[in-house]
Amino acid sequence: MKPERIKVLIIGSGPAGYTAAIYTSRANLGPVLYEGIEPGGQLTTTTEVENFPGYPEGVDGNQLMADLRKQAERFGTEIRTGTITTADLSSRPFHIVVDGTKEIEAESIIIATGATAKYLGLPSETKYRGQGVSACATCDGFFYRKKDVAVVGGGDTACEEATYLASLCRKVYMIVRKPYLRASKAMQERVFNTPNIEVLFEHNTAEVLGDETGVTGALLRKNDGTETKIDIAGFFLAIGHHPNTELFADQLELDAEGYIKVEAGTSKTNIEGVFAAGDVKDPHYRQAITAAGSGCVAALDCERFLLR
Template identity: 85%
Template sequence: MMESVKCLIVGSGPAGFTAAIYTSRANLQPVLYEGIQPGGQLTTTTEIENFPGYPEGVDGTQLMADLKQQAQRFGADIRFGIITRVDLSSRPFHVVVDGEKEIEAETLIVATGATAKYLGLPSESKYKGMGVSACATCDGFFYRKKDVAVVGGGDTACEEATYLASLCRQVYLIVRKPFLRASKAMQQRVLGTPNIKVLFEHNTAEVLGDENGVTGARLRHNDGTEQTIDISGFFLAIGHHPNTELFADQLALDEEGYIRTEPGTSKTSVEGVFAAGDVQDPHYRQAITAAGSGCKAALDCERFLLSQTK
């Protein structure tokens, strides 16, 4: 038996839950599927200090639990499950959950997020959230006056290194190539910052640590020699991967795979499909900007449904 819903939300980070809060209050009876990582990227971080309204900071998992509860309070139907197939060629859209359950949706809000790229070292996953981080603006504050390392040679890595240099004692920038890929202005800023040391032609062999977290990193130069650096924080800045595989041949994506939205709106290339959060935002990638775009998507969705009933 096919289920029909007015508004289907895919993804359960700040964007998805905020969209659920707004669409529930607009009486659109939204159904939200939490996806592979219920609560999104924030559940992999510990303390969040920059989300407005929490003067003492808040645990990432707690913040997502609060948002979920708020959406449920207004009647959002939040379900555990993964969307495995979508057909956006005609409305209502056809969606398959967990390979078997079929849903018809009048509108769709895509909030599937993005995943930070990691090096894939066992030691890196071991210390994730204990000194290993993929977001300097989220976690840099915890490493004031300490030594840290940033991995990457592009604009993001240089930005993160410069940001951390304003807080930390020493920042090592670990670059695989013999040069930086970042823009000239970013390169000059990094090379002109006295407490950033760029280690060209180095790869991370292992992240070192103890029961309290990261203590260092073992680096391997391209010539085979190794050295160990003492650090308390290890930041990845080698890019993000938007979770858009499901929509690859159905929605317009940019070169990096992010969903393209009409400037200033959450509208995608398909009428009735809206995108919110990191899945359409390669620039800011913050919980608060994701929440804001979830609000936009909900309002755009509500207006679209109203225009259909006239």
């Protein structure tokens, strides 16, 4: 049986993938979007989104993604459940396999597979995800104004999140497993000069504590075995993100962290006809609105490529 031929294949269903779908379908390119393992992307793991323009009262993360999906479908995007299991980008049309069985030939591809926040792997952390446990201070910090919170990590991101939270919260604990911060000198100075940040060196989180209202504290274990409990309302992970690029690792140019490299100011990868959008190529901003904007860029780049 001959593989199905598709003009525009969009891989991923977060704000980047859906925005790319809205633009390519309005351009009459008949995009097909595969949702992947997390339909709706990272936003479906958060509750209230208050910083997406156009929602003055805020919006539930799932609702926002449902709205974007509906908009993409309205213009004719075909949205399918399924995960891309292999992608051969060595020649056009690109050869794609879905769920290990279905074969597709794509004239162009927009990769919007996102990045996954790294978690500690504690059952209690999973239990309170979205109820006090978060991997994005910029997204959720506002909900913890004048409260006590903790940030896990000792790198630049953790320091940045801690100083951001310190401007909103009463107190910020930094839980750092090493006896020092890995962050740059400037970031370290910023942390040490912020009076309401307390750095707890050589501590690991043993358990996130909570009740039916959400997170209430954390049980910390020092490297010498002693345990302490801190009272907090928010528990923020800042131990990095993992871009979902395994599928393309030996074909596309990636940076040292595994993010897809694109030509500056565009969505173009090192392979003609393959474009990247959203968190999969963005280790810096990781916001729904920047992902949506880059989905628009990828769609326009893709349209120009196909017209040429």
